Amino acid sequence: MGTVYDFIVLPLIDIVEYPLFFIEVVIGGLSAGVMYSLVALGFVLIFKASGVFNFAQGVLALFAALTLVGIMDWGIPAPLAILATAGVMVALAIAIERLMLRPLVNQDQIILFMSTLGLAYFLEGLGDTLWGSNVKRLDLGIPEKSFEFQGILLNQFELVAAGTAAVMVTVLAVFFHRTRVGRALRAVADDHQAALSVGIPLKSIWIIVWSVAGLVALVAGIMWGTKSGVQFSLSLIALKALPVLILGGFTSVPGAIVGGLIIGVGEKVAEVYWGPALGGAIEGWFAYMLALVFLMFRPQGLFGDVIIERV
């Protein structure tokens, strides 16, 4: 453990003396944050539409990436393979609605949460059985080279990831706020029975939302799979999304992005400037600590809805 001087003064001097490096750290944090947001978005979708925290979202990303690589291994071109995988994710959403959600209508949220836990383990095993547990390379031709701009190192892949996230957030925000289906999704989230009583078809809504979450998982799986290879540990990216959700709010699509960026920048700056004084590798717990601090002041997250329940 370093001294107070090492811990407080030195990092600040460092930031002032080398501003370009600080900017690079912030950009690195933003790019990491975008990757976290891609995963967090899937959680937000399910939560917005059903009030359920989908424990299986990380595994959905793994399953989608495994399926994509598996289909590509059959010699099918990437665009067709992506379409086929999207089809598989929609089929999976239908199966989840029929076999898992429909029998649980009007059950407590905790029951639905537990069912997603079971789904996570089932999909892990299914993916493993169908496609094997070896690491698979995913190459969709996304450029990965780095280049210097004004003395700052930028990476093409990270820029593509940022662009992808921006497009996804825009589409999803429009979908939720400007379409009938989007409004219906939000109504279902508020109250299953009330939504049913005004003629909102619960079954279709759940299929739609799980399909969209599956497609978001596919995008997240592609980006993370390209970065690290497609393998079982992809399912653990969910752990990175949790502090993002706490911070951004479980019900806000823009919140998932802003939360991701804050967590990304926060943990990278903390790791680079304060990590050495604390022995290093602090970014994992720092993200959660940051989220907990936010929880103390805004329990609903930065952009989350304030939920008031009559008791």
Next chain:
Amino acid sequence: MNAKKLTLGGMGAAVFATLFTAVPVAAQENYMFLPSLVYRTGAYAPNGVPFANGYADYIALVNARGGVNGIKIKLTECETGYKTDVGVECYEKLKNEGPAGATVFNPLSTGITYQLIEKTWVDKVPVHSMGYGRTAAADGRVFKWTFNFPTSYWSQASAVIKYIGAQEGGMDKLKGKKITHVYHNSAYGKEANPTLKILAKKFGFKLNLLPVDHPGQEQKATWLQVRRIKPDWIFMSGWGVMNQVAIKEAAAINFPMEKFIGNWWSSTESDVVPAGDSAIGYKGTAFHGAGANWPVFDAIKKEVYGAGKGAGPIEGVGEVLYNRGLINTVYTTEAMRTAMAKFGNKALSGEEVRWGLENLNLTAARLDELGLGGFANPIKISCRDHETNGPVRIQQWDGKKWVVVSDWITPMADVVRPMIEKAAMAYAKEKKVPVRKCDGTD
């Protein structure tokens, strides 16, 4: 009877049938029980699976040829998921299996090894943590039941520094150089640090230690620091996804791959293939060969896979981690053979196999006989030395396969052994472990 009752009844009948058929067979058989702690599932499965396959296939080959001096080996896998608590459960479940109990445990996890060390004193079952685990266990005077040959993390670290010194034109040229150790933030990843610190002082290079948290999918902060430090060389002690991401991140900051050396758990096909062309030139350490160019592999393909008894896909035969699982069981079965020379050809107990491990003398001639000439270095274990400070080689990824690019590098025993003995004696003092004299009486 409805379907549910029928199913339950069927399951009950199956359990009964198992009880009344399996027990007498087990009692009649004269076999040795070898537990295999594996991780075929979980985040580290890509590494665990090929190791487990190599481990199982060599035992299948030995059994296909009649066993060790006619005594067959029963291998039972227990899934740990690379989790220490589950690994300990596996140990407890399997330690008394078989006619004479478990013969030896190979935990394939430094965390599990740490937990088992003290248990083995009571249970009298040896642990062989081959190239991992607690490095101080190399001192057999204190760690009677633990073996970590053919070499250890500390020996490996000194060999890597020796290699870097040679590449720089001599050990004196290391002065002022910058070497960074990027490591898995776990008991395993930290093992090399004490040795590296001592070597940094001895040779005057600047050492930076950069931990990466489990599982290591996101390492941006680490590589930003690397970019700032601008090290001359990077040494990595990674595992699983951490390795693939690290190699890609190193390429992203344009770090020269030929100056990036992974330890023997960071230089497998799984580590480099997902990184594609960016991994070309990346180096790693090894204490055994890569590829399937030895007669033993032909035998496995013919006698094990040909009989439909292969543990995995035949294409996996010869992968780095497959070969590591294989050499692990070669050491195990040769220790059994050694023990049989003293105790007779019978189902051996853990205590007897421990003696076999401690008296193992695997010569070059014997390796040739096994179809493994040149695959690994000959080795001789003793009461005092459970590690042997064995040499390592550097291999380099050429985009398709690992190519050996150095001779065997002998670690710096003058640095490592005193550290081992000091750490072992401190452990003995703390845990009140009697120190053996190693004069044949203990």
